[in-house]
Amino acid sequence: MRRRSVGCHPLGCRHVRVEFHDHSIEFIPATVSGNAAIAIAYAAMPAPLVIFVADKDTGVANSINSIMRTMGGAVGTAIVITILARSAQNYRTPTGPVAIATEDA
Template identity: 95%
Template sequence: MPAPLVIFVADKDTGVANSIDSITRTMGGAVGTAIVITILAGSAQNYRTPTGPVAIPTEDA
């Protein structure tokens, strides 16, 4: 998404705008991943294996 930033931001501020864009995308990915993991973990069932119990998400997750 750097192209719109270059169009709408002053030349002297493009570096800052690209940095903020990158940080925002990284944070969004981290938060999104945490939400998905939380949903999957909430629907996990424990299965017994010879090495001990293992939690696996159900098909309804």
């Protein structure tokens, strides 16, 4: 069992200890609970936006919030793909070489 420290979680910058095990079933509950927390935060975000903007600007505020969430997801995905692609190793298969990210990514 290896342990790694992961920082800057979307719900706040703090260090979270994540344990990587040999079986994916041990990692699935952490992933599900993390995604549930993000979904709750995304669902709750429009309420403070409506409180702090004028009534006529609530549509604009919610639109900007949605755009920023989409852009953040796109940038985050690009960063993860870059990290995984950087650690990729080529493996020979019957149909030709395939690049697969290593476990140390």
